[in-house]
Amino acid sequence: MTNLECLRGAAAPKSHNARTIAALTTNPGCSRRAVMDAAGIDKERLASHVGFPARFGQSQFAITRGNVFEAQLKANGCAELLRLLREVLALPIGAAAYDDLESVNQLDARADRSRELLTRAADGDEDAGTLFDHPLLRLEVGGRWVYLEPDLIALQFGGKFYVVEIKSFAVIDGKADGTKVSAAATQSAVYVLAMRRLLAEAGYDPGLVSHDVVLVCPENFSNRPVATLVDVRKKLSVLERQLARMGRIDAIVDGLSPSLTFDLQVDDAGVPQRPVAELVDGMGQIDARYSPECLANCELAFFCRHEARGSTAALGKSVREELGGVSSVSHALSLASGAVPPAEDEIEAAEMLRFAAKLRSECLS
Ligand code: SF4
Structure with missing residues (x-):
């Protein structure tokens, strides 16, 4: 059994279509999605079982x-x-x-x-x-x-x-x-x-x-x-x-625990029995790169959004780029209020945040 088959477990591989292949390109930096897709894991079912069902698709x-x-x-x-x-x-x-x-x-x-x-x-x-x-x-x-x-x-x-x-x-x-x-x-x-x-x-x-x-x-x-x-x-x-990257996915998979699997352990009635905490822990072992665009393109979006809550990256690509090394929302707020002094690589972002905070308070008053 290959590493990818171990990751998928007993389930049949999930087939792609043009829509799902196209979706691969929307977040090429996300290792979690790349691994899951390469292994043919049913992300929709996985998301549903861990309590974050996907809510997209054509009406x-x-x-x-x-x-x-x-x-x-x-x-x-x-x-x-x-x-x-x-x-x-x-x-x-x-x-x-x-x-x-x-x-x-x-x-x-x-x-x-x-x-x-x-x-x-x-x-x-x-x-x-x-x-x-x-x-x-x-x-x-x-x-x-x-x-x-x-x-x-x-x-x-x-x-x-x-x-x-x-x-x-x-x-x-x-x-x-x-x-x-x-x-x-x-x-x-x-x-x-x-x-x-x-x-x-x-x-x-x-x-x-x-x-x-x-x-x-x-x-x-x-x-x-x-x-x-x-x-x-x-x-x-x-x-x-992105397709070439899927072919080279072994480098990421080799860095994962050999016992890692997303097998849902379905019973005879087809109901997943795998403890949710194990799956959540497993997903946490693969780097994700959540952005709001995921909501329209990836079945795991609600899980990843929940996981990324409080990080500035979760607010979108432009915020991620503008705030550079400021990774959490709470730290960004502290910099904006002047409650903490910025580190050397945060000086530019801190100035922008203080200016934005000043504008906001002027507007509100
Ligand atoms: S929803 Fe999660 S797994 Fe899917 S592309 Fe976004 S960050 Fe990656």
């Missing part, structure tokens, strides 16, 4: 709205989508052959069929198609293969592949929520990477897959779609770094 309403919007775009052989792609990618009228890969049932067969069609298209074989609906790609994450399903990959005239991502959040007056666009771009970058690796393994130039992805969203408050090109180069490099 049923958003999922239904997304499905309706996607179905509308793909109706009649992707007619509506094709119109948008012609505009944004200058796709020629004739390039409209459509392949629905979702119709292949078995996972491996579908991945093989996707690979066959995509490599044939890379060869310039016109019969291979132009629009590939729900192809199944594979990506190695922490030593395990993960299946990924982009909404669509379009092949532009001229031999370049574009990942098309369909989202149901609205673009209002030409602008969309930056956080949602960023999350969609990271998710698309996962597909671009998987697609590039597929081509590279088959002996093709990975550069055939564009770093620009096509993001399709509803416009204003209607269901009218609008398409935009989004450059995901930065996301790709963060993603590649």
Whole structure:
């Protein structure tokens, strides 16, 4: 049994998808998350058992709205989508052959069929198609293969592949929520990477897959779609770094106690029996780097937030950077009130804190 298997215990490894792989990039400095993900630990179940259940994910309403919007775009052989792609990618009228890969049932067969069609298209074989609906790609994450399903990959005239991502959040007056666009771009970058690796393994130039992805969203408050090109180069490099780090996770794992495990010891009814204190103690042995962004991206966020309570880092990246070496909120308050003199490396932060305290008292009086 490897160290990672010991950490996971008897449970089956938790599978990744594009959303969870994208989430890996939001806090690349966190060893706790890196170890848990590399070991395939079910963080949601773990968080729930220790009393801090995750509270994020898409609402049923958003999922239904997304499905309706996607179905509308793909109706009649992707007619509506094709119109948008012609505009944004200058796709020629004739390039409209459509392949629905979702119709292949078995996972491996579908991945093989996707690979066959995509490599044939890379060869310039016109019969291979132009629009590939729900192809199944594979990506190695922490030593395990993960299946990924982009909404669509379009092949532009001229031999370049574009990942098309369909989202149901609205673009209002030409602008969309930056956080949602960023999350969609990271998710698309996962597909671009998987697609590039597929081509590279088959002996093709990975550069055939564009770093620009096509993001399709509803416009204003209607269901009218609008398409935009989004450059995901930065996301790709963060993603590649984080995946490479997962492959090198052994250095962190080697520093952990050999007896450490997050096995929940479920009984015959599937109910975890492991004492909570042991799991909390175990999590405390792996460094975490909580920030408020964790709340939208990691199942352990409420546990880590509770653990980090009282630390300045828990207040966010900008506070962490502004306050430098001042690690606790209570110490920051003492510096602000002048109750304790600052150490040499705290002088700048202390001045800023005193100034902020002065402004606050002026405002309040
Ligand atoms: S919630 Fe905890 S484990 Fe997850 S990324 Fe944040 S600090 Fe790391």
